Amino acid sequence: MFAVLSDIHSNLEALTTVLADIQERGIKTIYCLGDVVGYGPNPKECLDLIIEKAKWCVLGNHDYAVFYEPTNFNYGAEQASFWTREVLETEEEREHGDKRWVFLGELPMRRILETKLGTSTAIIDFVHASPRRPVNEYIFPDDVYTNPAKVKLLFERVKHICFVGHTHMPGVFLDEPDFYLPDELGNVYPIIDGEKAIINIGSVGQPRDKDNRASYVCVNENEVHFVRVEYDFETTVQKIMAIEQLDSFHAERLRDGR
DSSP states (O other), X not given: OEEEEOOOXXXXXXXXXXXXXXXXXXXXXXXXXXXXXXXXXXXXXXXXXXXXXXXXXXXXXXXXXXXXXXXXOOXXXXXXXXXXXXXXXXXXXXXXXXXXXXXXXXXXXXXXXXXXXXXXXXXXXXXXXXXXXXXXXXXXXXXXXXXXXXXXXXXXXXXXXXXXXXXXXXXXXXXXXXXXXGGGGTTEEEOOTTOOEEEEOOOSSOOOSSOOSEEEEEEETTEEEEEEEOOOHHHHXXXXXXXXXXXXXXXXXXXXXX
């Protein structure tokens, strides 16, 4: 049994609530799909928790932006990256600061896990964005209708199962191509031998599917369970509002999950 989370975006309230839920379920292994930082008010604390709790993490585009440079970011996202970098650079405890920078600098773009799930053997890719461009390619639900050729090409890069985040919108892509919302699946996707799937796990810290609850998945036997958890988003909202360099839109969107 393991949990997969993504797109925390420096939202400490969401992350601590999700970690508590994972612990309550008795899950010991956590994998992270990146974007630990960006947008939110608590980058140091969220990095420290992921360093401590996650077995591994892959590189997200906001992690890249903070360590290197933001590319193709809107103004608000870019400013949040610069503010986050400043916060990390001004850490007074040298050991803590170095540990965070080493973590960000060593994040791989992809991890692959071959494991037994129930009676099946699964080959699982872990990337932030897509199997083709792991750091910054968006896969939207509408792509199955508006750009099926793109989806077909993406599935050519998938051996079996690929977990992604990036769009902050949970659901399952199949190679027909098709897309299923978690509700349409009863919030459970059964991993099947020979059936390829790209599974978007949604966002812990900034949901955008009009549901403001934190989103993650847990995998038990051969089943992927989509989990939503209520958290104290209002505290996060007020923290963002109090930081001049952070766009208030990234606070307000937390209320509506947009």
